[in-house]
Amino acid sequence: MNSVMVAVCSADALALPGVSSLLADRPAVTVVPRDKVGQADIAMVVTDEVDETTLDLVRWITRSSSARTLLVTDHLTRGDSAMLARCRVSGLLNRRAVTRERLSQAIDEALAGDWAPVLPVTELAEGSGGGDAFTAREKQLLRLLADGHDTAEIARLLAYSERTVKKIVHQMLTRLRLRNRAHAVAHAMRAGVL
Known part of the structure:
Protein backbone atom coordinates (compact mmCIF):
# COMPACT_ATOMS: atom_id res chain seq x y z
CA MET A 1 0.00 0.00 0.00
CA ASN A 2 1.25 3.49 -0.87
CA SER A 3 1.89 5.99 1.90
CA VAL A 4 -0.86 8.60 2.36
CA MET A 5 -0.24 12.04 3.86
CA VAL A 6 -3.16 13.65 5.70
CA ALA A 7 -2.83 17.34 6.58
CA VAL A 8 -5.07 18.38 9.47
CA CYS A 9 -6.34 21.94 9.05
CA SER A 10 -8.04 23.27 12.16
CA ALA A 11 -7.99 26.12 14.64
CA ASP A 12 -8.59 23.48 17.32
CA ALA A 13 -5.21 22.50 18.80
CA LEU A 14 -6.61 19.08 19.74
CA ARG A 26 -2.77 2.66 9.82
CA PRO A 27 1.01 2.62 9.37
CA ALA A 28 0.75 3.80 5.75
CA VAL A 29 -0.92 7.06 6.86
CA THR A 30 1.15 10.03 8.01
CA VAL A 31 -0.73 12.82 9.76
CA VAL A 32 0.87 16.26 9.39
CA PRO A 33 -0.03 19.86 10.32
CA ARG A 34 -1.69 22.37 8.02
CA ASP A 35 1.57 23.87 6.75
CA LYS A 36 2.26 20.61 4.86
CA VAL A 37 -1.03 20.73 2.92
CA GLY A 38 0.82 21.35 -0.37
CA GLN A 39 2.41 17.90 -0.10
CA ALA A 40 -0.66 16.11 1.29
CA ASP A 41 -2.99 13.64 -0.40
CA ILE A 42 -5.86 14.54 1.93
CA ALA A 43 -6.60 17.89 3.58
CA MET A 44 -8.84 17.27 6.58
CA VAL A 45 -10.65 20.40 7.76
CA VAL A 46 -11.91 19.92 11.33
CA THR A 47 -14.32 22.55 12.65
CA ASP A 48 -17.39 22.92 14.86
CA GLU A 49 -19.31 24.81 12.21
CA VAL A 50 -18.78 26.11 8.72
CA ASP A 51 -18.23 29.83 9.06
CA GLU A 52 -16.48 32.36 6.84
CA THR A 53 -13.08 31.39 8.28
CA THR A 54 -13.73 27.74 7.38
CA LEU A 55 -14.83 28.65 3.87
CA ASP A 56 -11.71 30.79 3.43
CA LEU A 57 -9.58 27.85 4.56
CA VAL A 58 -11.29 25.46 2.12
CA ARG A 59 -10.82 27.97 -0.72
CA TRP A 60 -7.13 28.34 0.23
CA ILE A 61 -6.68 24.55 0.17
CA THR A 62 -8.34 24.37 -3.25
CA ARG A 63 -5.98 27.05 -4.62
CA SER A 64 -2.75 25.85 -3.01
CA SER A 65 -3.01 22.07 -3.11
CA SER A 66 -4.16 19.13 -5.16
CA ALA A 67 -5.19 17.33 -1.96
CA ARG A 68 -8.69 15.96 -1.69
CA THR A 69 -10.51 17.85 1.05
CA LEU A 70 -12.53 16.11 3.76
CA LEU A 71 -14.65 18.25 6.08
CA VAL A 72 -15.31 17.10 9.64
CA THR A 73 -17.94 19.31 11.30
CA ASP A 74 -20.92 19.35 13.66
CA HIS A 75 -23.05 21.84 11.79
CA LEU A 76 -23.70 22.46 8.12
CA THR A 77 -26.41 24.41 6.31
CA ARG A 78 -27.66 23.91 2.75
CA GLY A 79 -25.87 27.10 1.68
CA ASP A 80 -22.61 25.79 3.14
CA SER A 81 -23.11 22.52 1.28
CA ALA A 82 -23.42 24.28 -2.08
CA MET A 83 -20.32 26.41 -1.43
CA LEU A 84 -18.29 23.38 -0.36
CA ALA A 85 -19.28 21.51 -3.51
CA ARG A 86 -17.96 24.42 -5.60
CA CYS A 87 -14.69 24.19 -3.63
CA ARG A 88 -14.36 20.49 -4.55
CA VAL A 89 -14.78 19.12 -1.03
CA SER A 90 -14.57 15.36 -1.49
CA GLY A 91 -16.48 14.28 1.58
CA LEU A 92 -18.15 15.19 4.82
CA LEU A 93 -18.07 13.53 8.22
CA ASN A 94 -20.09 14.33 11.30
CA ARG A 95 -17.57 15.32 13.97
CA ARG A 96 -19.60 13.73 16.79
CA ALA A 97 -19.96 10.43 14.93
CA VAL A 98 -16.36 10.00 13.74
CA THR A 99 -14.88 6.61 14.56
CA ARG A 100 -11.53 5.09 13.70
CA GLU A 101 -13.19 2.89 11.08
CA ARG A 102 -15.32 5.65 9.52
CA LEU A 103 -12.37 8.05 9.28
CA SER A 104 -10.20 5.41 7.67
CA GLN A 105 -12.99 4.52 5.24
CA ALA A 106 -13.53 8.21 4.37
CA ILE A 107 -9.85 8.59 3.47
CA ASP A 108 -9.95 5.48 1.27
CA GLU A 109 -13.13 6.63 -0.46
CA ALA A 110 -11.80 10.14 -1.05
CA LEU A 111 -8.56 8.79 -2.51
CA ALA A 112 -10.47 6.39 -4.75
CA GLY A 113 -12.83 9.16 -5.84
CA ASP A 114 -15.84 7.07 -4.77
CA TRP A 115 -17.50 9.74 -2.68
CA ALA A 116 -20.13 12.20 -3.87
CA PRO A 117 -18.86 15.78 -3.65
CA VAL A 118 -20.63 16.58 -0.36
CA LEU A 119 -23.21 14.55 1.54
CA PRO A 120 -26.67 16.07 1.88
CA VAL A 121 -27.31 18.13 5.01
CA THR A 122 -29.86 15.56 6.20
CA GLU A 123 -27.16 12.91 6.48
CA LEU A 124 -25.14 15.15 8.77
CA ALA A 125 -28.21 15.78 10.91
CA GLU A 126 -28.97 12.05 11.16
CA GLY A 127 -25.43 11.32 12.31
CA SER A 128 -25.60 13.98 15.02
CA GLY A 129 -28.64 12.46 16.66
CA GLY A 130 -31.13 15.06 15.37
CA GLY A 131 -33.70 15.45 18.14
CA ASP A 132 -31.27 14.08 20.73
CA ALA A 133 -29.55 17.48 20.61
CA PHE A 134 -32.43 18.88 22.71
CA THR A 135 -33.32 18.08 26.32
CA ALA A 136 -36.92 17.22 27.24
CA ARG A 137 -37.29 20.66 28.84
CA GLU A 138 -35.97 22.38 25.71
CA LYS A 139 -38.38 20.40 23.52
CA GLN A 140 -41.33 21.56 25.65
CA LEU A 141 -40.13 25.12 25.44
CA LEU A 142 -39.54 24.92 21.67
CA ARG A 143 -43.09 23.68 21.07
CA LEU A 144 -44.43 26.70 22.93
CA LEU A 145 -42.11 29.05 21.05
CA HIS A 183 -33.33 29.78 14.46
CA ALA A 184 -33.81 27.32 17.36
CA VAL A 185 -37.38 26.51 16.24
CA ALA A 186 -36.21 26.01 12.63
CA HIS A 187 -33.33 23.79 13.81
CA ALA A 188 -35.76 21.72 15.92
CA MET A 189 -38.12 21.35 12.95
CA ARG A 190 -35.29 20.08 10.72
CA ALA A 191 -34.26 17.64 13.45
CA GLY A 192 -37.83 16.29 13.63
CA VAL A 193 -38.48 17.54 17.16
CA LEU A 194 -41.48 19.67 16.11
Whole structure:
Protein backbone atom coordinates (compact mmCIF):
# COMPACT_ATOMS: atom_id res chain seq x y z
CA MET A 1 0.00 0.00 0.00
CA ASN A 2 1.25 3.49 -0.87
CA SER A 3 1.89 5.99 1.90
CA VAL A 4 -0.86 8.60 2.36
CA MET A 5 -0.24 12.04 3.86
CA VAL A 6 -3.16 13.65 5.70
CA ALA A 7 -2.83 17.34 6.58
CA VAL A 8 -5.07 18.38 9.47
CA CYS A 9 -6.34 21.94 9.05
CA SER A 10 -8.04 23.27 12.16
CA ALA A 11 -7.99 26.12 14.64
CA ASP A 12 -8.59 23.48 17.32
CA ALA A 13 -5.21 22.50 18.80
CA LEU A 14 -6.61 19.08 19.74
CA ALA A 15 -7.60 18.17 16.19
CA LEU A 16 -4.10 17.12 15.06
CA PRO A 17 -3.42 14.74 17.98
CA GLY A 18 -7.03 13.49 17.81
CA VAL A 19 -6.83 12.58 14.12
CA SER A 20 -3.35 11.11 14.68
CA SER A 21 -4.74 8.91 17.44
CA LEU A 22 -7.67 7.71 15.32
CA LEU A 23 -5.32 6.80 12.45
CA ALA A 24 -2.51 5.35 14.57
CA ASP A 25 -3.28 1.77 13.49
CA ARG A 26 -2.77 2.66 9.82
CA PRO A 27 1.01 2.62 9.37
CA ALA A 28 0.75 3.80 5.75
CA VAL A 29 -0.92 7.06 6.86
CA THR A 30 1.15 10.03 8.01
CA VAL A 31 -0.73 12.82 9.76
CA VAL A 32 0.87 16.26 9.39
CA PRO A 33 -0.03 19.86 10.32
CA ARG A 34 -1.69 22.37 8.02
CA ASP A 35 1.57 23.87 6.75
CA LYS A 36 2.26 20.61 4.86
CA VAL A 37 -1.03 20.73 2.92
CA GLY A 38 0.82 21.35 -0.37
CA GLN A 39 2.41 17.90 -0.10
CA ALA A 40 -0.66 16.11 1.29
CA ASP A 41 -2.99 13.64 -0.40
CA ILE A 42 -5.86 14.54 1.93
CA ALA A 43 -6.60 17.89 3.58
CA MET A 44 -8.84 17.27 6.58
CA VAL A 45 -10.65 20.40 7.76
CA VAL A 46 -11.91 19.92 11.33
CA THR A 47 -14.32 22.55 12.65
CA ASP A 48 -17.39 22.92 14.86
CA GLU A 49 -19.31 24.81 12.21
CA VAL A 50 -18.78 26.11 8.72
CA ASP A 51 -18.23 29.83 9.06
CA GLU A 52 -16.48 32.36 6.84
CA THR A 53 -13.08 31.39 8.28
CA THR A 54 -13.73 27.74 7.38
CA LEU A 55 -14.83 28.65 3.87
CA ASP A 56 -11.71 30.79 3.43
CA LEU A 57 -9.58 27.85 4.56
CA VAL A 58 -11.29 25.46 2.12
CA ARG A 59 -10.82 27.97 -0.72
CA TRP A 60 -7.13 28.34 0.23
CA ILE A 61 -6.68 24.55 0.17
CA THR A 62 -8.34 24.37 -3.25
CA ARG A 63 -5.98 27.05 -4.62
CA SER A 64 -2.75 25.85 -3.01
CA SER A 65 -3.01 22.07 -3.11
CA SER A 66 -4.16 19.13 -5.16
CA ALA A 67 -5.19 17.33 -1.96
CA ARG A 68 -8.69 15.96 -1.69
CA THR A 69 -10.51 17.85 1.05
CA LEU A 70 -12.53 16.11 3.76
CA LEU A 71 -14.65 18.25 6.08
CA VAL A 72 -15.31 17.10 9.64
CA THR A 73 -17.94 19.31 11.30
CA ASP A 74 -20.92 19.35 13.66
CA HIS A 75 -23.05 21.84 11.79
CA LEU A 76 -23.70 22.46 8.12
CA THR A 77 -26.41 24.41 6.31
CA ARG A 78 -27.66 23.91 2.75
CA GLY A 79 -25.87 27.10 1.68
CA ASP A 80 -22.61 25.79 3.14
CA SER A 81 -23.11 22.52 1.28
CA ALA A 82 -23.42 24.28 -2.08
CA MET A 83 -20.32 26.41 -1.43
CA LEU A 84 -18.29 23.38 -0.36
CA ALA A 85 -19.28 21.51 -3.51
CA ARG A 86 -17.96 24.42 -5.60
CA CYS A 87 -14.69 24.19 -3.63
CA ARG A 88 -14.36 20.49 -4.55
CA VAL A 89 -14.78 19.12 -1.03
CA SER A 90 -14.57 15.36 -1.49
CA GLY A 91 -16.48 14.28 1.58
CA LEU A 92 -18.15 15.19 4.82
CA LEU A 93 -18.07 13.53 8.22
CA ASN A 94 -20.09 14.33 11.30
CA ARG A 95 -17.57 15.32 13.97
CA ARG A 96 -19.60 13.73 16.79
CA ALA A 97 -19.96 10.43 14.93
CA VAL A 98 -16.36 10.00 13.74
CA THR A 99 -14.88 6.61 14.56
CA ARG A 100 -11.53 5.09 13.70
CA GLU A 101 -13.19 2.89 11.08
CA ARG A 102 -15.32 5.65 9.52
CA LEU A 103 -12.37 8.05 9.28
CA SER A 104 -10.20 5.41 7.67
CA GLN A 105 -12.99 4.52 5.24
CA ALA A 106 -13.53 8.21 4.37
CA ILE A 107 -9.85 8.59 3.47
CA ASP A 108 -9.95 5.48 1.27
CA GLU A 109 -13.13 6.63 -0.46
CA ALA A 110 -11.80 10.14 -1.05
CA LEU A 111 -8.56 8.79 -2.51
CA ALA A 112 -10.47 6.39 -4.75
CA GLY A 113 -12.83 9.16 -5.84
CA ASP A 114 -15.84 7.07 -4.77
CA TRP A 115 -17.50 9.74 -2.68
CA ALA A 116 -20.13 12.20 -3.87
CA PRO A 117 -18.86 15.78 -3.65
CA VAL A 118 -20.63 16.58 -0.36
CA LEU A 119 -23.21 14.55 1.54
CA PRO A 120 -26.67 16.07 1.88
CA VAL A 121 -27.31 18.13 5.01
CA THR A 122 -29.86 15.56 6.20
CA GLU A 123 -27.16 12.91 6.48
CA LEU A 124 -25.14 15.15 8.77
CA ALA A 125 -28.21 15.78 10.91
CA GLU A 126 -28.97 12.05 11.16
CA GLY A 127 -25.43 11.32 12.31
CA SER A 128 -25.60 13.98 15.02
CA GLY A 129 -28.64 12.46 16.66
CA GLY A 130 -31.13 15.06 15.37
CA GLY A 131 -33.70 15.45 18.14
CA ASP A 132 -31.27 14.08 20.73
CA ALA A 133 -29.55 17.48 20.61
CA PHE A 134 -32.43 18.88 22.71
CA THR A 135 -33.32 18.08 26.32
CA ALA A 136 -36.92 17.22 27.24
CA ARG A 137 -37.29 20.66 28.84
CA GLU A 138 -35.97 22.38 25.71
CA LYS A 139 -38.38 20.40 23.52
CA GLN A 140 -41.33 21.56 25.65
CA LEU A 141 -40.13 25.12 25.44
CA LEU A 142 -39.54 24.92 21.67
CA ARG A 143 -43.09 23.68 21.07
CA LEU A 144 -44.43 26.70 22.93
CA LEU A 145 -42.11 29.05 21.05
CA ALA A 146 -43.28 27.53 17.77
CA ASP A 147 -46.88 28.21 18.84
CA GLY A 148 -46.01 31.90 19.26
CA HIS A 149 -45.90 32.18 23.06
CA ASP A 150 -43.69 34.85 24.62
CA THR A 151 -41.42 34.41 27.64
CA ALA A 152 -44.09 35.31 30.22
CA GLU A 153 -46.63 32.89 28.72
CA ILE A 154 -44.08 30.07 28.53
CA ALA A 155 -43.09 30.66 32.16
CA ARG A 156 -46.74 30.48 33.23
CA LEU A 157 -47.53 27.37 31.16
CA LEU A 158 -44.44 25.46 32.34
CA ALA A 159 -44.59 26.79 35.92
CA TYR A 160 -41.09 28.29 35.61
CA SER A 161 -39.91 31.78 36.37
CA GLU A 162 -39.27 34.05 33.37
CA ARG A 163 -35.61 34.03 34.35
CA THR A 164 -35.53 30.21 34.11
CA VAL A 165 -37.12 30.32 30.66
CA LYS A 166 -34.54 32.85 29.49
CA LYS A 167 -31.75 30.73 30.97
CA ILE A 168 -32.96 27.58 29.18
CA VAL A 169 -33.19 29.46 25.88
CA HIS A 170 -29.76 31.05 26.32
CA GLN A 171 -28.08 27.72 27.18
CA MET A 172 -29.71 25.99 24.22
CA LEU A 173 -28.74 28.77 21.79
CA THR A 174 -25.16 28.79 23.06
CA ARG A 175 -24.71 25.00 23.09
CA LEU A 176 -26.15 24.50 19.61
CA ARG A 177 -24.65 27.73 18.20
CA LEU A 178 -28.01 29.09 17.15
CA ARG A 179 -28.61 32.79 16.53
CA ASN A 180 -32.02 33.36 18.09
CA ARG A 181 -35.32 31.73 19.07
CA ALA A 182 -36.56 31.52 15.48
CA HIS A 183 -33.33 29.78 14.46
CA ALA A 184 -33.81 27.32 17.36
CA VAL A 185 -37.38 26.51 16.24
CA ALA A 186 -36.21 26.01 12.63
CA HIS A 187 -33.33 23.79 13.81
CA ALA A 188 -35.76 21.72 15.92
CA MET A 189 -38.12 21.35 12.95
CA ARG A 190 -35.29 20.08 10.72
CA ALA A 191 -34.26 17.64 13.45
CA GLY A 192 -37.83 16.29 13.63
CA VAL A 193 -38.48 17.54 17.16
CA LEU A 194 -41.48 19.67 16.11
